[in-house]
Amino acid sequence: MSEENHHIVSYRTILGVLIVLIILTLLSVAITQIELSRWATIAALLIAGVKSTFVLFYFMHLKYDPKVFKRMALLIILLVFVVIFITMLDYVFR
Amino acid sequence: MAEEKQQDVQKSFMEETGGHKGIFKWILSTDHKRIGLLYLYSIMSWFFIGVTLGLLMKLELIAPGKTIIGAQAYNATFTVHGVIMIFLIVVPGLPAIFGNFFLPIQIGAKDVAFPKLNLLSWYIYVLGSILVVLSLFMGGGPPDTGWTFYAPYSFKTGTNMLPAVLGAFVLGFSSILTGLNFIVTIHRMRAPGMTWFKMPIFPWTLYGTGWIQLLATPVVGITLLMVLGERLFGIGFFDPAKGGDPILFQHLFWIYSHPAVYIMILPAMGVISEIIPTFSRKTIFGYKAIVASTMAIAFVGYFVWGHHMFTSGMSGTALFTFSILTFIVAIPSAIKVFNWVSTMYQGSISTEVPFMWAASFIFVFLVGGLSGLVLGALATNVHVHDTAFVVAHFHFIVFGGVGFSFFGAIHYWFPKMFGRMYDRSWARTGWVVFFIGFIALYGPMFYLGIKGMPRRYFDYLPEYHGPNIISSLGALTLVTGFLIIVINLFKSAKHGEKAPMNPWGGTNLEWQIPSPPPLENFDEIPTITKAPYKYD
Amino acid sequence: MSHVHRDDLGSKMGMWLFIFTELLLFGGLFITYAVYRSMHTQAFHLASEELDVTIGTINTVILLISSATVAMAITAIQKKNKKLSLAFIGTTILLAFIFLVNKYFEWGAKFEHGLFPGSDYLAELGYGDILFFGLYFFMTGLHAFHIIVGMVFLGFIFFRIKNDRITFDNFQLLENGGLYWHLVDLIWIFLFPLFYLVA
Numbered sequence: 001m002s003e004e005n006h007h008i009v010s011y012r013t014i015l016g017v018l019i020v021l022i023i024l025t026l027l028s029v030a031i032t033q034i035e036l037s038r039w040a041t042i043a044a045l046l047i048a049g050v051k052s053t054f055v056l057f058y059f060m061h062l063k064y065d066p067k068v069f070k071r072m073a074l075l076i077i078l079l080v081f082v083v084i085f086i087t088m089l090d091y092v093f094r
Numbered sequence: 095m096a097e098e099k100q101q102d103v104q105k106s107f108m109e110e111t112g113g114h115k116g117i118f119k120w121i122l123s124t125d126h127k128r129i130g131l132l133y134l135y136s137i138m139s140w141f142f143i144g145v146t147l148g149l150l151m152k153l154e155l156i157a158p159g160k161t162i163i164g165a166q167a168y169n170a171t172f173t174v175h176g177v178i179m180i181f182l183i184v185v186p187g188l189p190a191i192f193g194n195f196f197l198p199i200q201i202g203a204k205d206v207a208f209p210k211l212n213l214l215s216w217y218i219y220v221l222g223s224i225l226v227v228l229s230l231f232m233g234g235g236p237p238d239t240g241w242t243f244y245a246p247y248s249f250k251t252g253t254n255m256l257p258a259v260l261g262a263f264v265l266g267f268s269s270i271l272t273g274l275n276f277i278v279t280i281h282r283m284r285a286p287g288m289t290w291f292k293m294p295i296f297p298w299t300l301y302g303t304g305w306i307q308l309l310a311t312p313v314v315g316i317t318l319l320m321v322l323g324e325r326l327f328g329i330g331f332f333d334p335a336k337g338g339d340p341i342l343f344q345h346l347f348w349i350y351s352h353p354a355v356y357i358m359i360l361p362a363m364g365v366i367s368e369i370i371p372t373f374s375r376k377t378i379f380g381y382k383a384i385v386a387s388t389m390a391i392a393f394v395g396y397f398v399w400g401h402h403m404f405t406s407g408m409s410g411t412a413l414f415t416f417s418i419l420t421f422i423v424a425i426p427s428a429i430k431v432f433n434w435v436s437t438m439y440q441g442s443i444s445t446e447v448p449f450m451w452a453a454s455f456i457f458v459f460l461v462g463g464l465s466g467l468v469l470g471a472l473a474t475n476v477h478v479h480d481t482a483f484v485v486a487h488f489h490f491i492v493f494g495g496v497g498f499s500f501f502g503a504i505h506y507w508f509p510k511m512f513g514r515m516y517d518r519s520w521a522r523t524g525w526v527v528f529f530i531g532f533i534a535l536y537g538p539m540f541y542l543g544i545k546g547m548p549r550r551y552f553d554y555l556p557e558y559h560g561p562n563i564i565s566s567l568g569a570l571t572l573v574t575g576f577l578i579i580v581i582n583l584f585k586s587a588k589h590g591e592k593a594p595m596n597p598w599g600g601t602n603l604e605w606q607i608p609s610p611p612p613l614e615n616f617d618e619i620p621t622i623t624k625a626p627y628k629y630d
Numbered sequence: 631m632s633h634v635h636r637d638d639l640g641s642k643m644g645m646w647l648f649i650f651t652e653l654l655l656f657g658g659l660f661i662t663y664a665v666y667r668s669m670h671t672q673a674f675h676l677a678s679e680e681l682d683v684t685i686g687t688i689n690t691v692i693l694l695i696s697s698a699t700v701a702m703a704i705t706a707i708q709k710k711n712k713k714l715s716l717a718f719i720g721t722t723i724l725l726a727f728i729f730l731v732n733k734y735f736e737w738g739a740k741f742e743h744g745l746f747p748g749s750d751y752l753a754e755l756g757y758g759d760i761l762f763f764g765l766y767f768f769m770t771g772l773h774a775f776h777i778i779v780g781m782v783f784l785g786f787i788f789f790r791i792k793n794d795r796i797t798f799d800n801f802q803l804l805e806n807g808g809l810y811w812h813l814v815d816l817i818w819i820f821l822f823p824l825f826y827l828v829a
Contacts, residue, residue, distance in 0.1 A: 008708045009701060018698040025690050029683060032827040044823035051819050059701045060812045066639070069646055076650045079309060079396060080657045084664055086397055086415065087345050091665050093409035207640050274647045282640040312651045316658035328748035329764040331662060337757025342665055346658055
C-alpha cells in the first residue's frame with residue numbers, strides 16, 4: 001500500500017512549523033516570568049497543548065493521514081484527561 | 095465426500111514444520127495457531143501451580159487455627175496465587191490462546207498483522223512468568239503483600255519483591271503487544287466483504303480487549319516501576335514519611351487493574367456469544383446491542399476503579415462518582431445476559447458440553463455480577479469490604495466467568511484445533527463435578543463474608559468453621575472435576591475419534607475449513623456476503 | 631507459499647498504537663505530578679527555582695529542531711535525496727546527544743547540591759521538595775531513557791537508508807522512527823513547563 005505515502009510535507013512547511021513552535025516556547029517562558037502564578041501555569045499548559053497540536057498535525061502527519069488516526073489520538077487524549085480529572089476529584093475534595 | 099478428500103490431501107498446520115525439527119518447529123514458529131497452542135501449554139502449566147497454591151489455602155482453612163501452614167506462609171500463598179492467576183492465567187488467557195488461534199480464521203485472514211511480534215509476545219510471556227514463579231523460591235521468601243502490592247508495605251516488606259514485581263512488569267509488555275497486534279489485525283485484515291458489522295462477536299470482544307490491554311497496562315507498568323524506585327532509591331512517591339500518599343498507589347494500581355478485569359471478561363463473553371447461537375441453532379439476538387455493549391464496557395470500565403478503594407480514605411465526591419459509574423458499567427453486561435437468553439429462547443437447543451459450560455457461565459456470571467452491585471453500593475461495601483464476600487464475588491465472576499468460558503471454548507473448538515473429538519461422557523461428568531465443586535467452594539464465602547469473616551487471614555473464629563468445611567471440600571471436588579476434564583482432553587488429543595470439519599453445525603468461518611486447519615487457513619481468502627450466525 | 635502483501639498503513643497504525651502506550655505510561659506520572667502539585671503548590675513553586683530555565687529552554691528548542699530534522703529526513707527520502715535524508719537523520723541523532731549532555735550537566739549540578747532521591751538534604755527541605763525532585767528525576771530520567779532508545783532506533787534507520795533498504799517508495803520504517811521521535815518531543819513539551827516554568 002505504498003500509494004498511501006505520496007503526500008510530501010514540504011521543507012517550507014516543516015520550517016514554518018518549527019518557527020511557530022520556537023516562538024510559542026519563548027512565549028511560554030515569557031508568560032511565566034510574570035507574576036500570574038496559577039494562571040501562568042494554565043497559560044503555559046495551554047501553549048504546550050497548542051505546540052503539541054502542531055507537532056501532531058504536521059510533523060506526525062495527522063493532518064494528512066486517514067481519519068482513523070485522528071480519531072484514535074483524540075480518544076486517547078480524552079481518556080487521559082478524564083482519568084486525571086476523576087483522580088483529582090479525590091484529592092481536591094478531601 | 096470431496097471435503098474429506100481435501101482434508102486428507104491438505105497438510106494440517108501441525109504437520110508443517112517450516113524446515114525446523116523438534117521443539118524448534120514450535121518455538122520458532124510465527125504461525126498464529128502454533129503460538130495459540132504454545133500459550134495454551136504454558137498457561138495450563140502455570141495454572142497447576144496456581145491451583146496448588148489455592149488448594150493449600152483451602153486445606154489451611156478447613157479448620158480454625160494453624161492447620162498446615164502458618165500466617166507468613168499463608169500470606170505468601172495468597173499473594174503468589176493471586177499474581178499467577180491474574181497476571182499469568184486470566185489476563186493473557188483467552189486472547190492469547192483462542193484469540194491467537196481463531197481471530198485470523200474468524201475474519202478470513204491467514205495470520206495476524208505482525209506474526210513475528212506475536213511470537214515475541216509469547217517469549218516475553220515466558221520470561222515474565224518464569225520470574226513470577228521464581229519468586230516462590232528466592233531468598234527472603236515469596237512476596238506477602240497480596241497480588242495488589244499495596245504501598246507502603248510493598249516497599250518495606252523484607253520478602254522478595256523484585257522477581258514478582260519485575261515479572262508482572264514484563265508480562266505487561268506481552269499483553270500490550272498482543273492487544274496491539276489484534277487491533278491492527280482487525281482494522282486491516284478482514285476478508286473482503288467483512289464489514290465491521292459482519293464480523294462475529296468474538297473478534298469484536300478481542301478488539302475491545304485489545305484497546306484495554308494497550309491503554310491500561312502501561313499505567314500499572316509505571317506504577318510497578320515507581321514501587322521499584324521506592325524500594326531501591328527511596329524516592330517517596332508512596333511513602334507518607336516523605337510526603338507520599340499510599341492512596342495514590344491504590345489509584346494508579348486500580349486504574350489498570352480494574353480495566354484488567356474487562357480484559358478478562360470481554361473475550362469470555364465473546365466465547366459465550368459464539369457458543370450459544372451454535373447450540374441454539376439460532377442467530378444471535380441483538381448483535382448490534384452486544385457489539386455496543388462490548389465497546390461500552392471497554393470504555394466506561396476505565397472510570398470505575400475507585401470502587402476497590404471505598405474504605406481507603408477517598409473524598410466523598412470520589413466515592414459517589416465511582417459508585418454511580420460502577421452501576422452504569424453493569425448495564426451493558428446485563429444487556430448481554432438478556433441477549434444470550436433471548437438467543438436461546440425458541441431455539442433448537444443441543445445440550446452438548448460446550449453449551450453446558452455456556453449456560454452455567456450465565457448463572458455464575460449473574461451471581462458474581464449481582465454480588466458486584468452489593469460491593470458497588472457504598473453502604474453495603476463498608477460491611478463486606480475485605481471479607482470473604484469479596485473473595486466469593488471475584489471468584490464467581492472471574493473464575494466462573496473466564497474459567498467456565500475457557501472450558502466452554504476448549505470443548506467447542508477442540509475438534510477444530512486438534513482434529514479429534516473428545517469423549518463426551520467424560521466431558522459431561524467433568525463439567526458436573528467441577529460445577530458442583532465450584533458452587534460448594536465459593537458459595538459459602540458469600541455467607542461467611544456477610545457474617546464478618548475477613549479475607550487474607552489464615553485463621554478464623556470457630557463460628558465460621560462449618561461453611562469453611564463445605565468450602566474446602568468443594569475445593570477438592572472442583573480439583574477432581576478439573577482433573578477429569580484435563581485428562582479427558584489430553585487423551586482425546588492423541589486418541590480421540592477424528593473430527594469432521596463442522597461437528598457442531600456452526601456458521602462462522604472456522605467451521606468452513608478443515609480440522610485441524612491448514613497452515614494458511616484458507617486456500618483462497620473468502621469473500622463475505624452474509625452476516626455471522628445465520629441459520630435459515 | 632503465498633506472497634505477503636506489504637501493509638504500510640498497518641505498520642503505521644502499529645506504531646501509533648505503541649505511541650499511545652507511551653502516552654499512558656507517562657500519563658501515570660503526570661497524574662502523580664498533578665496530585666502532588668495540588669497538595670504542595672507552594673513548595674513546587676519554590677523547588678522549581680532550583681532548575682535553570684535557560685538550559686531548559688535551550689533543551690526544548692534542541693528537541694523541537696530535532697523533530698523538524700527527522701521530519702525533513704522523510705521529505706528528503708520522498709524526494710529521492712538519499713544523502714540529504716542521511717544528513718538529517720544524523721543531525722537528529724546529534725541534537726539528541728547534545729540534549730543528553732545538557733541533561734547530564736543539569737543532573738550533575740543537582741547531585742552536587744545534595745539534591746537526589748533519598749538524600750538527607752532533600753529530606754530536610756520537606757515533603758514538597760522531596761516529591762518535586764522525585765518526580766523531576768524519575769520523569770526526566772525515564773524521558774532520557776526514551777531518547778537513548780530513540781537514538782538507537784534512528785541509528786538503525788540510518789543504516790537502512792544507507793543500504794537502500796529504505797527508499798522513496800519503501801520508507802514506512804523511517805516514518806515510524808519519526809513518529810517515535812516526535813513522541814519523545816511531545817513528552818518534553820509538557821515536562822518543560824511543568825518543571826521549569828512553575829516558579
